[in-house]
Amino acid sequence: MKNFLFISDFDGTLTDEDFYYIIMKKFLGDKGREIYRDWTNGKMTVFEFLKTIFGSTNESEEEIIKAVMDIKFDTYAKDLIKSIEEANGEFMILSAGCSYYIHKLLEHLDIKNIKVITNNGVYEDGKINMTADKNSPFYSETYGVDKALVAEHYKSMYPKLYYAGDSEPDFRASRKADIVFARGHLQKMLRDSGDDFVAVENFNEVGLYLNQMGVIKYESRK
Known part of the structure; x- marks a missing residue:
């Protein structure tokens, strides 16, 4: 045991910071900020927010992996x-x-x-x-x-x-x-x-x- x-x-x-924030900064711009406002205003759950953020990119996997490597x-x-x-x-x-x-x-x-x-x-x-x-x-x-x-x-x-x-x-x-x-x-x-x-x-x-x-x-x- x-x-x-x-x-x-x-x-x-x-x-150091949440991965969703890295995704927002690198790829989503105003769209990310709008999704974030909807979440903080109670329009979606934590799961719905993260699913929406991660599902809102349109990037190659190489670019997504580069974002992962930005995680401190x-x-x-x-x-x-x-x-x-x-x-x-x-x-x-x-x-x-x-x-x-x-x-x-x-x-x-x-x-x-x-x-x-x-x-x-x-x-x-x-x-x-x-x-x-x-x-x-x-x-x-x-x-x-x-x-x-x-x-x-x-x-x-x-x-x-x-x-x-x-x-x-x-x-x-x-x-x-x-x-x-x-x-x-x-x-x-x-x-x-x-x-x-x-x-x-x-x-x-x-x-x-x-x-x-x-x-x-x-x-x-x-």
Whole structure:
């Protein structure tokens, strides 16, 4: 049995910014801003918004892959993942984005054997076609993947659960964890709800905290 499970969100947690924002900046212009306004005005769910953004490009796959390579992945994350594995822990990515860009980037970074739970995504006809698995026990109409259901399911399978996230889709899931590492808006949400969390800006800070707790062996990286 593994000693613990570390679940991390992808966009905005393992990365500096959400991939949808890169797509909007590079390819969509005013159209992207209009879609974004519709979402923030409550006219579509998170899943509908992302599906629409990813489905609004008209680019070659080469150009889409170049956009994926623009994703700034946390420079400390690979070392943390290695330390987690060496401590007989497991690292999982849990995302309301889609598999296409996550797997492309992980492959590029040579990060292997990581379990990823997310929505499906394939390149076709100039765009990323994002779909949800409605037969999944973790299906959510709002997000495609209900992160809280995933966290609840896996919590019963490991002695300890650690969670890292940055935004609203992570809120309910993070409350299932023994320790939450929060970035961005998730910090305010957990503070407002009275839940404990560890505020972090990168995975070096996560590694140092878990090292201090005796969970893993990790040294500060510059």
